[in-house]
Amino acid sequence: MHDPDKGRHGAASSLMATVLLVDDDPHQRAFAALVLAEAGHSVREAGDGAEGLQLALDDPPQLIVCDVVMPRMNGYQMVAAVRAEPSICTTPVILLTSLAGRAQVRAGMTAGADDYLAKPFQPAELRDAVQALLQRRQAQFDAIAGSVMQDMDAALEEQREALGARYESQLLAEVNRKWKTDVAAGAELVFPRAALVMADLYRAVEREEGGPVPPGELLRRAHLAASDALYLFGAVHVLAHGGDLVAVFGTQDGLPPNLPQLVRAAFALQAAAGAVLGADTGPDSGRLTVAIEAGPVSLLRLHDPLHGDAGLAAVPGSTLRRALALRRVARAQGWAVAAPAPLAERVPPAVATFGRLGKVPNATGAVELLRARG
Known part of the structure; x- marks a missing residue:
């Protein structure tokens, strides 16, 4: 490949x-x-x-x-x-x-x-x-x-x-200047050639409810560790989507994301958040599942007129749906990091190697990515 x-x-x-x-x-x-x-x-x-x-x-x-x-x-x-x-x-x-x-x-x-x-x-x-x-x-x-x-x-x-x-x-x-671009309320951010890194971070924290660390504190620690890792490797926005954490990579001028950095970000997210969860609740390499997908992405700033706060939300679209479907398949298969086969084929061997193969409903094949080792 x-x-x-x-x-x-x-x-x-x-x-x-x-x-x-x-x-x-x-x-x-x-x-x-x-x-x-x-x-x-x-x-x-x-x-x-x-x-x-x-x-x-x-x-x-x-x-x-x-x-x-x-x-x-x-x-x-x-x-x-x-x-x-x-x-x-x-x-x-x-x-x-x-x-x-x-x-x-x-x-x-x-x-x-x-x-x-x-x-x-x-x-x-x-x-x-x-x-x-x-x-x-x-x-x-x-x-x-x-x-x-x-x-x-x-x-x-x-x-x-x-x-x-x-x-x-x-x-x-x-x-x-780069990661937290200020957007007027109601304005839409469009990334024509973006990539998503999606992880079931919030669901992972929910699974640990009742453990030795209060859920709020565990969520704060895991979210901080995951966000730091993603921003370090070039994410422009990190936001919640249901029970998942979603990071957007790319630029609004249409330049494609750096693929090796994108894959390193997925591994870094898995390791950083997993380390927080493992330290607090015990080791489990399958606790956090990360999926990588590429395609156009749009974000919208939603404003709450009563409380005066606002936040970014992902606009429903094909890229987001494919990422969610891939993440679900990866979770079911017990994979840590997964990518669609066409994207995985372009990953340099020094960055990641291929593990098992899978199938995403109504989409291309899925590939388990393993961190390259010497």
């Missing part, structure tokens, strides 16, 4: 870049440098954050890959220092760490990181993450070139200043 060489090494449109690699562990640094060099990137290395920051200032790289736990200046401190320097503040940064807890992830994204890979990582995971950030950066520059008919240097400087201001408070800015 896959072309391994294409999935691992990308198409001819792969972008090459100068990458600054910062890691105090010489063995881990050598491994990551080899992966990046084999992908065609030019790699410079530093043994800690202070040395890495100086190298970045002396000769700005196009992308930085940085470990978190280092002497003198750790990864969080280095990212914050990079964002504070006008000459390098827009440089994409990927953090590498074995600290996979939610607090550590939030700290990295708050400092200004663009992506986050947990150690140990597969070579293709690092290549995919680097390529995705380079393509996003290139798309930003291409958009400027296509829309601004004035001096290119002035346009790039304006974009650099806007990005610098955005990264002063990375997590809050992302929530307000």
Whole structure:
């Protein structure tokens, strides 16, 4: 179902870049440098954050890959220092760490990181993450070139200043500017080429009613963990739909979501919410079921004139119905993560492997997705 060489090494449109690699562990640094060099990137290395920051200032790289736990200046401190320097503040940064807890992830994204890979990582995971950030950066520059008919240097400087201001408070800015788009009451948000990640989170909490943790507190913890994981991997909205939690990925201008990031978000959601439920009520890998579906999605802001509050709701449509049907099939089969077969066939093997096959009523075949392991 896959072309391994294409999935691992990308198409001819792969972008090459100068990458600054910062890691105090010489063995881990050598491994990551080899992966990046084999992908065609030019790699410079530093043994800690202070040395890495100086190298970045002396000769700005196009992308930085940085470990978190280092002497003198750790990864969080280095990212914050990079964002504070006008000459390098827009440089994409990927953090590498074995600290996979939610607090550590939030700290990295708050400092200004663009992506986050947990150690140990597969070579293709690092290549995919680097390529995705380079393509996003290139798309930003291409958009400027296509829309601004004035001096290119002035346009790039304006974009650099806007990005610098955005990264002063990375997590809050992302929530307000990208993830929590403000919509007037009654207005409809249309995503022509969106994707949904749906999980039976609220039903899972209901199944634990009567346990040692009050249902309200358990719901709060599970919802927070799930939302953090989804927003970290690029969701633009997370909302309730019946007993399910639904995350919307995509843009209103019709650009398709990043498929590897979408699948990683599904695994991260399953793990994050499952960890909360398991810690409070006992381990059960089948407690939470996640389904992935793609297609057009519309959201509507509903307003309560009596209480003055409002919230987003998913407009009923074919994509939402397919996602719900897929989630039900996955729950019945005992799968953790499921996707329709046409979408699953495009998932790189370094991101996920295929498990069992199933059938969704009045739809395409369903595939169980298993997290790729080394």
